[in-house]
Amino acid sequence: MLAAIAAEVGQLSEKAQLLVAVMTLVPVQPYLPSKGRWNGRPSKHRQALATAFVAKAVYGWNTTRQLLDRLRCDTQLLRLCGWNSPRQLPHESTFSRAFEEFAHTQLPQRLHEAMIAKTQHDRLIGHIARDSTAIEARERYPAQPQPSPKKKRYKKGRKANPSTPRAPRNHIEEQRRMTLPDLLAELPRDCSLGVKKSSKGHLNYWRGYKLHLDVADGDIPISALLTAAKLHDSQVAVPLLNMTSQRVTYLYDLMDAAYDAHAIRAHSRSLNHQPIIDPVQRQRTIHTKVPVRKNARKLKTVLSYEPIPCELTPAERQRFRQRTSVERVNARLKDHFGLRSIHYRGATRSPLKPCSLSWP
Numbered sequence: 001m002l003a004a005i006a007a008e009v010g011q012l013s014e015k016a017q018l019l020v021a022v023m024t025l026v027p028v029q030p031y032l033p034s035k036g037r038w039n040g041r042p043s044k045h046r047q048a049l050a051t052a053f054v055a056k057a058v059y060g061w062n063t064t065r066q067l068l069d070r071l072r073c074d075t076q077l078l079r080l081c082g083w084n085s086p087r088q089l090p091h092e093s094t095f096s097r098a099f100e101e102f103a104h105t106q107l108p109q110r111l112h113e114a115m116i117a118k119t120q121h122d123r124l125i126g127h128i129a130r131d132s133t134a135i136e137a138r139e140r141y142p143a144q145p146q147p148s149p150k151k152k153r154y155k156k157g158r159k160a161n162p163s164t165p166r167a168p169r170n171h172i173e174e175q176r177r178m179t180l181p182d183l184l185a186e187l188p189r190d191c192s193l194g195v196k197k198s199s200k201g202h203l204n205y206w207r208g209y210k211l212h213l214d215v216a217d218g219d220i221p222i223s224a225l226l227t228a229a230k231l232h233d234s235q236v237a238v239p240l241l242n243m244t245s246q247r248v249t250y251l252y253d254l255m256d257a258a259y260d261a262h263a264i265r266a267h268s269r270s271l272n273h274q275p276i277i278d279p280v281q282r283q284r285t286i287h288t289k290v291p292v293r294k295n296a297r298k299l300k301t302v303l304s305y306e307p308i309p310c311e312l313t314p315a316e317r318q319r320f321r322q323r324t325s326v327e328r329v330n331a332r333l334k335d336h337f338g339l340r341s342i343h344y345r346g347a348t349r350s351p352l353k354p355c356s357l358s359w360p
Helices: 002-009 014-025 046-059 064-073 075-081 092-104 107-119 171-176 180-186 233-247 262-270 314-336
Strands: 124-136 192-197 203-216 220-228 249-255 274-277 283-291 299-307
Touching (some): 046 064, 046 075, 064 075, 107 233, 180 233, 203 233, 233 262, 274 314
Parallel strands (some): 249 274
Antiparallel strands (some): 124 203, 192 203
């Protein structure tokens, strides 16, 4: 394939070979909406535009203007995208409208899912590493929500029919009973302020979103979800578990201390997986009664705290080292695929560039 294309357009560079490999692995044409004969001005060719956006992600350009400048002077890239002459290039506004259309029809997500189904369906994956990364966005906070109505005040005193209040149910337990479309629909996706503690204990703040990834052995991203930056990582564990289990077959779930919850462990085991989670160092409270003063009969209660021994076994610690694969994927997405500099607004358009997750 590469030899035939090189004979047609010339010697391919490393980036051009990667672009040809991506487009050969998952063709764009079957996932584009069919265009019938409508009245009015015809729309530009969407396949060439989609290929151009894939090239934008592969070559690491941040803006559409950089893509257009390269297409006007690089004949080889122009022909690989589907145009024969620079005169056939549409205007920059046409690129913007096509990008918005691809984002709302979830073309990148469907291409990524097709690539995983094509390459990983017969593979038994050992480990799935799960983590999130910060996505900074150039947006303002949304409008403040309306204040909740004041609660009705009742007279003081004992109630006529006393009843014990119902204990609040764990939200992760509620997620385990929901279907995957309902789980994805309830995730917040608005721009918000996020905070995360680094490995050295410092708090890092950012404004934007969070990208949650499930990464398999070999640094292959299997599932990706975008949420608001304010959402805790544990609230996305169940949707990622369900999504990844539907796409691939694997054995171990590797997660850091943010996912340390009994409901997450139970849900992972219910899907025939073995969870390996870095335990949170918890403490137990000890109540000790001591005399108020020496030789006194009156006693007082003194509270003391004792750490609960919990740690991974040597075999689990050895497997937990594979969790660094998700950190490498996060760094590669930000350094080579433009995830560090976002120039679009909105959760649908900004962080998930077309095919930014689909490399061979």
